Amino acid sequence: MIRVVLPQHLRTLAQVRGDVELDIDGPVTQRSLLDTLEDRYPMLRGTIRDQVTLQRRAFLRFFACARDLSHESPDTLLPEPVVSGVEPFIIIGAIAGGW
């Protein structure tokens, strides 16, 4: 079970409280995690990555295991503690980008 921490505004959009828990078939990567997340919560499409290019939105960052994974390839395997559910995959807004 993968745990995903969403920023407050995306929790509101998805109507969830606390962490989101996802079951992912196959390799656990940023791409498969976000595919699964958006499939379960379609209202989040376009809010984390561009709907067409699938590029991460500029003012969002991906953290896990005290590391910044934002610039990793979306097809790189996520760290084992994330895959095993020990550590969450954190989607967080950068300290910029709004009013």
Add this chain to the structure above:
Amino acid sequence: MSKVRVLVGTRKGAFILTADGKRDAWEVSGPYFAGWEIYHLKGSLADPNRIYASQTSGWFGQLIQRSDDGGTTWHQPGTQPAEAVAPGPPRAASNKFVYDVSAESGRPLATHQFYDGTQHPWEFKRVWHLEPSLADPDTVYAGAEDAALFRSTDGGQSWHELPGLRGHGTGPKWQPGAGGMCLHTIILDPSNPQRMYIAISAAGAFRTDDGGKTWKPINRGLYSQYIPDPRAEVGHCVHHLAMHRSRPDALFMQKHWDVMRSNDAGESWQEVSGNLPTDFGFVIDVHAHEPETIYVVPIKSDSEHFVPDGKLRVFRSRAGGNEWEALTRGLPQSNCYVNVLRDAMAVDSLDKCGVYFGTTGGQVYASADAGDSWLPIVRDLPAVLSVEVQTLA
């Protein structure tokens, strides 16, 4: 008894203000979509319970919200589980604004002039304005930054660009104003479903007579010193357009500087700034029952975006321009330094006509007597981006 519903978009959410026809006691609900920039909300004339909202954020991008019950509840069209299994457009395409560059119907993604004068590729950023069809609540137009016009015919579930505007050919001469290169005004001609007007900062005004397939710049008579040829066909920073439903060929314009009018559907423009203290400003609107009565809020200058002399004054002309009177009763006349943004004024259709506007200081003012006197409905909202009014039976 009639009722009025005022839809307010702010930097940090939406608010809905309601009153009966007397317009002297208001209920305030909100914030809706708290923390998000709500560039615009607008209700359908065909179904007043249908309201569309443009919700946007520097972090999370563009969302479209829809209410089918007059603003009590909202949803992103196409994202509900029940809709997900239905045939039709793809799920969650309500925030998918993609320029049409297809070989079949689209136009190539050209470049526009950037702030520094270099060419810059078109990039979708947000929706500034939503304009529901006059007849069909499921059809709605969206004006985007970077400038383009989109249309939905399924209640906002999916959007398709009308690429003839962006592909007009003058795009490389368009440039962003201070707020971005936005298509901020959409006016539908009630007498001719094929005709509509749009305005872009800073490209100018355009008209289509074939339902959006082709577009014509309608900027003859505009004079703008901030472009190399002040009388160029495009490049003018038009801030807002207004039209009275009974006279769809008469248009009013607040330009970066200059208040203008056209009597021939935009073919030519004449300046009607007259005795205004300054003719810079953003909003312009027309009285609901008097097509020659118009309203503006002069702003000091393009580098000082606040009202002149610390006085918040609406100016009204009953002659379609040139002769203006200051309306001040109930408005602050000292130490006031707010702005009134381009979509932040609206009128109701009651008798007497109600006039409403919102400020960057978070006040929403209402006049129930066509501007003779004003009262604040609310004083301390986040900066107001847009104000629209629904007059309900």
